[in-house]
Amino acid sequence: MSALLTLTDINYQVGEREILKGINLYLKKESNLTIVGPSGSGKSTILKIIARMISPTGGTMMFDGHDALSYDPMTYRRRVSYCFQQPTLFGKTVADNLDFPFEIRNQAVDTKRQQELLTQVNLSTDYLTHDVTELSGGERQRVALIRNLVFIPDILLLDEVTTGLDVDNKEIVHRLVNHYRDRGGTVVWITHDEAEIAAADDRYEVVAGQHKQEAQHA
Numbered sequence: 001m002s003a004l005l006t007l008t009d010i011n012y013q014v015g016e017r018e019i020l021k022g023i024n025l026y027l028k029k030e031s032n033l034t035i036v037g038p039s040g041s042g043k044s045t046i047l048k049i050i051a052r053m054i055s056p057t058g059g060t061m062m063f064d065g066h067d068a069l070s071y072d073p074m075t076y077r078r079r080v081s082y083c084f085q086q087p088t089l090f091g092k093t094v095a096d097n098l099d100f101p102f103e104i105r106n107q108a109v110d111t112k113r114q115q116e117l118l119t120q121v122n123l124s125t126d127y128l129t130h131d132v133t134e135l136s137g138g139e140r141q142r143v144a145l146i147r148n149l150v151f152i153p154d155i156l157l158l159d160e161v162t163t164g165l166d167v168d169n170k171e172i173v174h175r176l177v178n179h180y181r182d183r184g185g186t187v188v189w190i191t192h193d194e195a196e197i198a199a200a201d202d203r204y205e206v207v208a209g210q211h212k213q214e215a216q217h218a
């Protein structure tokens with residue numbers, strides 16, 4: 001199958017510091033890639049570049065057959081959705097967060113869709129009126145995740161979204177991601193979780209801003 005996203009010789013430099021050096025990455029449609037590597041190696045920086053939250057200082061990035069930088073930023077972000085390492089919710093209630101994807105598209109809020117997503121992550125529908133400051137860590141992460149899935153993106157970028165979650169919460173997140181994948185979604189996630197790494201099609205190891213080529217097993 002053809003590439004949905006390719007990074008070719010991507011560099012990211014801040015001042016004198018080279019944070020990414022010559023990153024080459026190839027992502028097939030409907031695949032599930034994990035990015036692993038030590039703290040500070042550049043994993044989140046790669047996802048932020050893919051999400052176009054920051055611009056590379058060198059190299060090229062192609063998305064769906066075109067230069068990724070040629071897309072209108074709003075259009076691009078709807079297709080390539082980034083879930084932060086630290087989930088940020090805004091406004092006052094859960095509904096404020098789940099209304100937002102409709103508002104930026106000038107569409108009427110579909111409450112049924114919101115309720116369906118809440119149910120998928122084991123939150124009752126009355127959570128819509130809950131105050132975001134009163135949610136537990138696991139609940140915040142689940143709300144942040146479903147906010148990214150109100151409209152289905154082409155690529156879902158998950159930055160350690162299950163780190164710090166208990167087994168039950170992890171399980172709920174895995175179910176949601178599997179459901180997204182069953183519908184043809186493509187996932188790139190940064191994780192230290194052995195089960196998540198094992199479940200992926202492929203794994204990309206980053207060491208000090210560079211891709212560490214995997215040893216080939218016979």
Ligand SMILES: Nc1ncnc2c1ncn2[C@@H]1O[C@H](COP(=O)(O)OP(=O)(O)OP(=O)(O)O)[C@@H](O)[C@H]1O
Nearest residue numbers: 014017019037038039040041042043044045046085
């Ligand atoms: N804008 C910036 N200016 C200076 N240094 C930066 C900037 N952004 C990232 N870095 C540095 O680049 C390195 C890679 O950061 P990054 O967040 O990508 O690491 P990571 O692999 O995701 O680590 P972790 O596993 O701890 O989340 C870190 O040393 C970080 O401090």
Ligand SMILES: [Mg+2]
Nearest residue numbers: 043044045085
């Ligand atoms: Mg990180």
